[in-house]
Amino acid sequence: MKKSEAMKLLKESREKIDLIDEKILNLISERTSLARKIIKAKIALNMDIWDPAREKQIEEKTRKIARENKIDEGKLIKIMRILTELNKMEQEQILRRK
Numbered sequence: 001m002k003k004s005e006a007m008k009l010l011k012e013s014r015e016k017i018d019l020i021d022e023k024i025l026n027l028i029s030e031r032t033s034l035a036r037k038i039i040k041a042k043i044a045l046n047m048d049i050w051d052p053a054r055e056k057q058i059e060e061k062t063r064k065i066a067r068e069n070k071i072d073e074g075k076l077i078k079i080m081r082i083l084t085e086l087n088k089m090e091q092e093q094i095l096r097r098k
């Protein structure tokens with residue numbers, strides 16, 4: 001590959017990554033907003049914040065998607081765990097404020 005081609009490829013790929021990162025971060029914000037709604041339902045239904053069966057479902061779905069896309073399963077699961085942790089933390093904060 002020529003140096004000029006490589007530089008173009010790097011620049012274009014990084015621009016794409018910037019756009020994807022923005023989308024990911026906006027989706028994470030959207031996901032977190034849903035957790036703030038869910039806590040209201042959980043309070044009304046007298047449910048715990050932690051739902052291990054639901055988390056298991058998410059883990060299984062993540063494993064499947066990781067395998068289909070040949071991405072490291074463990075790493076993808078770690079990302080999803082961070083997202084569920086973020087939501088549980090948000091829900092706990094709302095509960096404490098009540």
Ligand SMILES: O=C(O)C(=O)C[C@]1(C(=O)O)C=C[C@@H](O)C=C1
Pocket residue numbers: 035038049050051052054055058083084085087088
């Ligand atoms: O589905 C719920 O009950 C949620 O509160 C959302 C969520 C998640 O982030 O996906 C968070 C905590 C639960 O343990 C399970 C799932």
